[in-house]
Amino acid sequence: MTLLDVSQVSKSFPGVRALDRVRLEVGRGEVHALLGENGAGKSTLIKILSAAHVADEGVVTFDGQPLDPRDAPLRRQQLGIATIYQEFNLFPELSVAENMYLGREPKRLGLIDWRRLRADAAALLGELGLPLDPDAPVSRLTVAEQQMVEIAKAMTLNARLIIMDEPTAALSSREVDRLHAIIADLKARGVSVIYVSHRLAEVKAMCDRYTVMRDGRYVASGDVADVEIDDMVRLMVGRSVEFFRRARSGPPGPVVLKVETVTPKRPRLAAPGYLKDICLEVRAGEIVGLAGLVGAGRTDLARLIFGADAIASGSIRLDDKPLKLRSPRDAIRAGVMMVPEDRKQQGCFLDHSIRRNLSLPSLKPLSRLGQWIDERAERDLVETYRLKLRVKMASQETPIGKLSGGNQQKVLLGRSMALAPRVLIVDEPTRGIDIGAKAEVHQVLSDLAAQGVAILVISSELAEVMAVSDRIVVFREGVVVADLDGETATEEGLMAYMATGVGRASPPGMEHRPQ
Amino acid sequence: MTSSPTLSPDPAADQATSPPRRFDPLAFARKHRTILFLLLLIAVFGAVNERFLTIRNALNILSEVSIYGIIAVGMTYVILIGGIDVAVGSLLAFASLAAAYVVTTVVGPSPVSWLIALGISTLVGLAGGYVHGKAVTWLHVPAFIVTLGGMTVWRGATLILNDGGPISGFDAAYRWWGTGDILFVPVPIAVFVLVAALGHVVLRYTRYGRQVYAVGGNAEAARLSGVNVDFIVTSVYAVIGALAGLSGFLLSARLGSAEAVAGTGYELRVIASVVIGGASLTGGSGGVGGTLLGALLIGVLSNGLVIMHVSSYFQQVVIGLIIVAAVAFDHYARTHKA
Numbered sequence: 055m056t057l058l059d060v061s062q063v064s065k066s067f068p069g070v071r072a073l074d075r076v077r078l079e080v081g082r083g084e085v086h087a088l089l090g091e092n093g094a095g096k097s098t099l100i101k102i103l104s105a106a107h108v109a110d111e112g113v114v115t116f117d118g119q120p121l122d123p124r125d126a127p128l129r130r131q132q133l134g135i136a137t138i139y140q141e142f143n144l145f146p147e148l149s150v151a152e153n154m155y156l157g158r159e160p161k162r163l164g165l166i167d168w169r170r171l172r173a174d175a176a177a178l179l180g181e182l183g184l185p186l187d188p189d190a191p192v193s194r195l196t197v198a199e200q201q202m203v204e205i206a207k208a209m210t211l212n213a214r215l216i217i218m219d220e221p222t223a224a225l226s227s228r229e230v231d232r233l234h235a236i237i238a239d240l241k242a243r244g245v246s247v248i249y250v251s252h253r254l255a256e257v258k259a260m261c262d263r264y265t266v267m268r269d270g271r272y273v274a275s276g277d278v279a280d281v282e283i284d285d286m287v288r289l290m291v292g293r294s295v296e297f298f299r300r301a302r303s304g305p306p307g308p309v310v311l312k313v314e315t316v317t318p319k320r321p322r323l324a325a326p327g328y329l330k331d332i333c334l335e336v337r338a339g340e341i342v343g344l345a346g347l348v349g350a351g352r353t354d355l356a357r358l359i360f361g362a363d364a365i366a367s368g369s370i371r372l373d374d375k376p377l378k379l380r381s382p383r384d385a386i387r388a389g390v391m392m393v394p395e396d397r398k399q400q401g402c403f404l405d406h407s408i409r410r411n412l413s414l415p416s417l418k419p420l421s422r423l424g425q426w427i428d429e430r431a432e433r434d435l436v437e438t439y440r441l442k443l444r445v446k447m448a449s450q451e452t453p454i455g456k457l458s459g460g461n462q463q464k465v466l467l468g469r470s471m472a473l474a475p476r477v478l479i480v481d482e483p484t485r486g487i488d489i490g491a492k493a494e495v496h497q498v499l500s501d502l503a504a505q506g507v508a509i510l511v512i513s514s515e516l517a518e519v520m521a522v523s524d525r526i527v528v529f530r531e532g533v534v535v536a537d538l539d540g541e542t543a544t545e546e547g548l549m550a551y552m553a554t555g556v557g558r559a560s561p562p563g564m565e566h567r568p569q
Numbered sequence: 570m571t572s573s574p575t576l577s578p579d580p581a582a583d584q585a586t587s588p589p590r591r592f593d594p595l596a597f598a599r600k601h602r603t604i605l606f607l608l609l610l611i612a613v614f615g616a617v618n619e620r621f622l623t624i625r626n627a628l629n630i631l632s633e634v635s636i637y638g639i640i641a642v643g644m645t646y647v648i649l650i651g652g653i654d655v656a657v658g659s660l661l662a663f664a665s666l667a668a669a670y671v672v673t674t675v676v677g678p679s680p681v682s683w684l685i686a687l688g689i690s691t692l693v694g695l696a697g698g699y700v701h702g703k704a705v706t707w708l709h710v711p712a713f714i715v716t717l718g719g720m721t722v723w724r725g726a727t728l729i730l731n732d733g734g735p736i737s738g739f740d741a742a743y744r745w746w747g748t749g750d751i752l753f754v755p756v757p758i759a760v761f762v763l764v765a766a767l768g769h770v771v772l773r774y775t776r777y778g779r780q781v782y783a784v785g786g787n788a789e790a791a792r793l794s795g796v797n798v799d800f801i802v803t804s805v806y807a808v809i810g811a812l813a814g815l816s817g818f819l820l821s822a823r824l825g826s827a828e829a830v831a832g833t834g835y836e837l838r839v840i841a842s843v844v845i846g847g848a849s850l851t852g853g854s855g856g857v858g859g860t861l862l863g864a865l866l867i868g869v870l871s872n873g874l875v876i877m878h879v880s881s882y883f884q885q886v887v888i889g890l891i892i893v894a895a896v897a898f899d900h901y902a903r904t905h906k907a
Binding site for chain 2: 360362381382383386387392394399400401402403404405406410414415417418421424425426427429469
């Protein structure tokens with residue numbers, strides 16, 4: 055029996071067709087895996103189901119009734135569609151019980167009936183078998199426990215469909231097992247679950263049916279029992295837009311950057327083995343791509359190399375000399391530069407002019423006595439990079455916030471290039487920018503490599519990693535699982551490493567076990 | 570401004586190159602609101618009372634403005650990095666009283682007592698501000714709380730220092746700093762002009778100034794661009810402390826005594842000057858020019874109200890309302906750019 059039926063749903067954003075006539079069918083009491091690469095359109099679809107986005111066209115039927123696309127998100131929750139995003143919607147200072155019944159607290163004489171609130175919460179938690187104290191403040195719970203609160207909250211609304219976006223991305227393997235037990239229990243109660251995950255082994259073990267999306271389109275669906283992990287990988291990869299694979303400029307030079315058994319002082323994830331004793335080498339003129347799922351530890355490693363976070367042990371060597379990095383300032387002085395992942399939060403000074411944005415770290419050599427800025431030299435510098443990177447801008451005085459994402463990214467690349475770094479780290483170089491600008495950015499990276507810069511590129515887009523990299527290092531859960539030649543790597547191979555930690559080269563029939 | 574040739578029809582970039590639009594009175598009024606309001610106030614007060622528009626009164630206003638205006642230059646830096654300092658009035662009192670104490674009871678009569686007092690007052694202020702800055706950067710206590718604590722600590726320390734009594738008995742050279750003049754310009758005004766000019770030049774033309782803007786615009790991006798954020802933050806609190814000390818010295822020279830209650834309520838005037846001058850409390854935008862206008866506006870307003878025999882109690886009400894109105898207007902202008 056069908057509970058949710060999505061048919062011919064499309065959604066466009068300025069310049070991008072995010073969903074193109076997508077369909078999805080979820081049965082009652084079914085755990086349905088929604089699969090696809092980053093950017094395949096899964097998030098957009100989820101947001102349409104939870105009414106965070108309004109579809110441009112198409113019909114969504116829930117329990118036999120067509121849904122009004124203009125519903126408020128709250129209305130969808132009342133209908134029984136609950137969404138648990140990766141970023142939880144919980145109030146950390148409130149208790150578990152308060153979060154579960156927020157806005158719907160039982161009342162007595164117009165005031166909150168605390169006793170009943172607690173009793174109701176405890177009863178429901180008990181029924182669901184969730185080991186949580188209703189009085190505990192959410193801020194003291196682990197990620198896994200907070201997730202349980204979200205599930206309990208959904209059940210207070212009698213959810214019949216729970217959408218879970220990457221629910222296991224931040225869980226340890228024991229917590230994953232417990233989550234799966236909870237999902238099995240939900241299923242037994244007739245609740246349906248849409249399970250978005252890149253961890254295909256979990257999908258295989260846990261889900262009944264699957265739907266694969268690619269580039270905003272529906273690709274395939276079927277019973278999980280009928281397919282192998284390799285088949286799912288094959289359905290997920292392959293895309294309509296191909297990047298030009300960069301031509302190698304020649305044999306790489308000597309090792310410039312050497313990361314030796316580095317461990318962070320404060321690992322972002324407490325999971326054992328996460329970013330422990332990491333080793334990595336980048337040669338002059340070489341572009342090394344770091345592939346992996348979001349949260350695999352690539353950005354964390356980049357921040358260690360850039361001095362943005364502290365290391366506990368190991369060494370980072372530049373030209374075989376150990377670096378002592380207490381801050382990004384030390385790294386920049388030594389010749390290491392990074393273009394951060396989040397352009398707006400970590401890169402741009404949005405209200406400040408393009409000139410100020412680009413020149414900031416390079417001002418010292420442009421200043422008399424290191425302080426008195428020679429503005430003419432500064433303008434010349436900015437003009438140089440405007441021409442070199444073909445930044446489209448009206449004037450150097452335009453606030454950078456007014457530029458398109460692609461042009462902002464070029465300004466930030468210019469900021470790094472102006473320092474003539476030995477090592478350049480670029481985290482998600484083309485996230486959220488249009489396809490033409492992407493190709494230009496790739497060309498810039500290629501040119502820099504040809505000049506002998508050692509480059510690390512972090513990208514969640516497999517096609518991009520493959521297009522720019524001479525060598526590809528694959529991360530999974532904070533561990534390097536593969537170091538591949540960029541020319542022979544395939545998307546299927548990378549995806550398999552990223553999702554399971556094991557390559558596709560393994561003999562057929564061999565079990566893919568999650569680590 | 571150099572305008573580079575436009576290569577492409579990028580819509581966002583085009584806005585800034587479009588030829589100068591026809592004169593838009595509303596936009597003009599919005600842009601120059603502070604100076605227009607200032608001129609309006611001057612016109613109204615001048616029309617109501619003929620004693621207002623005299624050179625004597627103008628110098629009087631400017632001398633008043635100079636004392637807190639010097640600190641407002643420092644507050645411009647503090648607010649630019651997204652910080653706040655409500656301890657300036659108390660620190661002013663402590664620094665000036667400490668300096669006066671040393672000069673009158675420790676050193677005794679000396680031809681350079683003014684120099685000693687100037688030095689001590691400024692250095693004590695600098696040290697106090699440095700402590701505020703370190704508390705903000707090392708202990709990660711919000712600047713508002715650090716300086717709120719500082720506000721009562723320094724005031725209390727001032728009262729302890731001389732049992733709450735004033736210290737007077739300065740020599741003529743000392744008094745000259747508050748009452749003398751250079752080519753008919755009262756000394757405090759000259760010092761204020763110097764401080765403001767220096768403050769403007771550093772902010773506008775030096776790397777340090779750029780870094781101040783950068784830290785306030787986006788502290789994380791500044792750090793990832795190699796800016797020593799902790800140094801910048803600590804230094805602006807140290808600078809405003811030193812300026813509070815300098816201002817305290819001038820005030821004691823002007824009044825002929827260092828008083829434990831000196832500078833009470835200055836934090837309000839100083840912050841108001843910067844905010845009325847158009848700086849954003851979230852940091853990253855503003856400048857010394859705007860602060861000067863803001864300080865003048867408050868000076869004109871207080872003086873005009875006095876001349877019109879409005880009680881000083883009522884003045885406080887007016888100044889408070891104007892601050893809120895200025896910030897509300899600023900927010901309105903920001904969210905309704907269109």
